[in-house]
Amino acid sequence: MSIFNYNPRMSHEVVIGNRPLGGNNPLRIQSMTTTATTDTEGCVKQCMAIFDAGADYVRLTTQGTREAENLRHIKDELLKRGYDRPLVADVHFNPNVADVAAAIVEKVRINPGNYVDPARQFKHLEYTDEEYAAELARLEERFTKLLNICKAHHTALRIGVNHGSLSDRIMCRYGDTPAGIVESCMEFLRVCVKEGFKDVAVSIKASNTQVMVRSVRLLCSVMRMEHMDFPLHLGVTEAGEGEDGRIKSAVGIGALLADGIGDTLRVSLSEAPEVEVPVAYKLAEYVVRRAGHPEIPGKEAPQFNYENPSRRRTTAVGNIGGDNVPVVISTRLNNETYTATNGQPTPDYIYVGRSLPGKDKRMAGTGYLVDADLWQGEVGTYPVFTKRYLMAMPACRASIKFLFLTYLDLDDEVKALLRTVPGVVIIAQSNHQNRLGEQRALVHELWCEELRTPVVFFEQYRMGEGDKENFQLYAAADMGALMFDGLTDGIMLFNQKPEGQRPLPLEVQDATAFAILQAARLRTTKTEYISCPGCGRTLYDLPGTIARIKAATAHLKGLKIGIMGCIVNGPGEMADADYGYVGAARGKVSLYRGKVCVEKNIPTDEAVDKLLELIEKDRSNS
Template sequence: MQTLPKPASSSTDLSAVDTMIRRRKTRSVPVGSIFIGSDHPVVVQSMINEDTHDIEGATAAIRRLHELGCEIVRVTVPSLGHAKAVAQIKQRLRDTYLDVPLVADVHHNGMKIALEVAKHVDKVRINPGLYVFEKPQESRTDYSDQEFAAIADQIRATLEPLVISLRDQGKSMRIGVNHGSLAERMLFTYGDTPEGMVESALEFIRICESLDFHNLVISMKASRVPVMLAAYRLMAQRMDDLGMDYPLHLGVTEAGDGEYGRIKSTAGIGTLLAAGIGDTIRVSLTEAPEKEIPVCYSILQALGLRKTMVEYVACPSCGRTLFNLEEVLHEVREATKHLVGLDIAVMGCIVNGPGEMADADYGYVGKTPGFISLYRGRDEIKKVPEAQGVAELINLIKADDRWVDPE
């Protein structure tokens, strides 16, 4: 008879393995009433589609997003006229709703636009590849040191007034690098790579630091998840090596729509958050912006980074299931979905039920045909007829004084 080898002994106490996500330490950066950084919850952002010339439409769109839980809202500002319109939007929000934290998106040769809109918003986002636009030359084969330095000087001269304005107002800047819009000299020097993205951000960070401005948030977005992951990881590593502690804004740009857009965003954002990288997120879907917010919160909830909804634990059903699991889960969810903070398990049979739902606050288990066993944590409290299961679950929650009536 063959004897199986014993597992190798280990000094590691597996019961003490840390299951919490430990976020990379970052500074606190203010955006209106919200702070981004590792001492604060991961912040949810989105962006309206409305033209900011449409004061009422843009104001309504911002309010819709904020009421759904979007904590910071971005607006695009393509011209000086749009920048001035943002002042009216901001005031309209204060007068009719709340002073929602706003970010202005400024792109091509945007110094005058950025300086104007910086008076009216809480943060300005610039793209290093477009802020000082470098017109590509088809005949170019490289950049000389003198050419590289001349453009660097032009960038500094263009960026400095904005930095000083934001610094003196106590406002913030996002240095938002996009893989698809790297400056030509970065492409010549580093190629179309994460290294080029990181160096592009660092060039702008160093200018800001030389002007004693540190309210910075950095993003390294790409439409391909592997590129996005590599860029953010490298950025975090380089900042750690340089003693920088700026928060990171995570996102997969142009993720598309539907199920795949959500999966793609989750693969990129969730992977980094699980590694402790990231302080604010935006899921970019080719859908109404309101559709982005539930995805953000689902990612954060799944990772245990924010508690914004009831956590439901439910088995996938099998031949042992003693009731219509999908139907019952729907009934339980509809009755309890407003009880944010609770974990509720719905399990089809006794085989795995009590063990798999051990971390839940309450359990609804098909233990014998026609009856439901209700649990509080690991303890079975009572067995009730299946037809009374949901009502009795509610009564149990009420008995523990953890019930609130839905709005």
């Protein structure tokens, strides 16, 4: 794989009804119902809405045998209404349910964390090597039974690992690491290979995008070493809803798609399931359009580790680079102004080109960037150079000197200047069809030359007021891999309005930049909500609850709150959250402080108030 040139990862084809996956097939899109699987008509209507939105597959939760058996009625009713696309059964905790479902639907998803191992209880378990081997033999014996049923009925499988539901057995041997997540998956894939069963797709999901991307990258490497080419399902679980859910999904999924990784995807939103489908299509279409781009002759830095990247070492220039969090640079090229509201953070710097506003119109605490030939040395302002004015940079007395630079402009003259002139920050530009590859190539060239100049990535778009969602998805996808690679010292988004259209508001541009950094866990500027998309297991009004909790806690900067519909991924997926709100039974909720359950089985009409009381009590005691 080249990190500079887009080439889809090769996988073998998996037969899933009339929608085969992998191989030379297009990216497949899917979603999941939120209705109870015993509700035939409700499930049929929701499946129809999802299929009408363009999905290739619909997944339904199957908690027990009764739900699994009802899949037959749902499938029959859909066929009567002219819908023949594949259905997928989602199974947790009970392998017998997977056996039943495999004889009915086209694909079954099982979770390695709870297929044979008991549900995660955060227990520390000690195994000798012999005892561990015995556990693997038990897993193989039970899993082989399911594989034989799948073979008999031409049913595909998804081995779906969730970071939040790794078994205690895996956790105690490998820890809460990408290596443990990958091994949880590989245990099952090795059995599939041994049994000659190839109709398998694989997924690794996490609410933490850093964990998700690193784990999938590592999985690809391990599969390659073991001569496996199973297709991959991509998703960020518990991404949330609204703009943050879209941005978080695009950051994680986009980072992998941009490297050619992924055969099917789901954008998991805490909204109506059919809403997920067009968002997924937009994201997939945007990334794959770079196929066939002109070759980028980049050279990978020897210090770079794709599977386990660390932040590139840079010399701090002011508050940029070094150990500083990535900065946000905004643009105001025509004296545009707006006032940030509702606690929205203001940019660290604003590029104004040739139109520096008066002091009374500037944002407090924000640095202003002006074109170098106009810079007069005013405090709080900084010059921006292009290669055309490069020779003037050594004489410039500014503490920070910004330099717009493309990969092709990074020649010996520029390198010599970067070695001798202090205080330079590069703003990396690209008009290449694959801008990610070219921007990566620029930083790796600096890295190979042992130049520690900080780099801010400049991402440019042309969108109008009605393109807000596209802007957020595209910018998040473009920045994803650059952030997870450890290359990002800052982000600069710039949007030009198309002719004849109203402009995209500046506050959207700036808020998107901060949200992208937060989605990648690089900089926290607001409350983070880790909320599941809901399914037939959800035990309360999820959308209404999310809205209430967000309205009451949005001002708590840096706080992480998990909002989970049921116990399947609840305590695990929100393990790094400060507080958790988890469905415990129909109409009952349990509250968590970190991983510890502090109050069980609260009626749902009291639970939000109880959560807020818990947060306020802790804050007053801190």
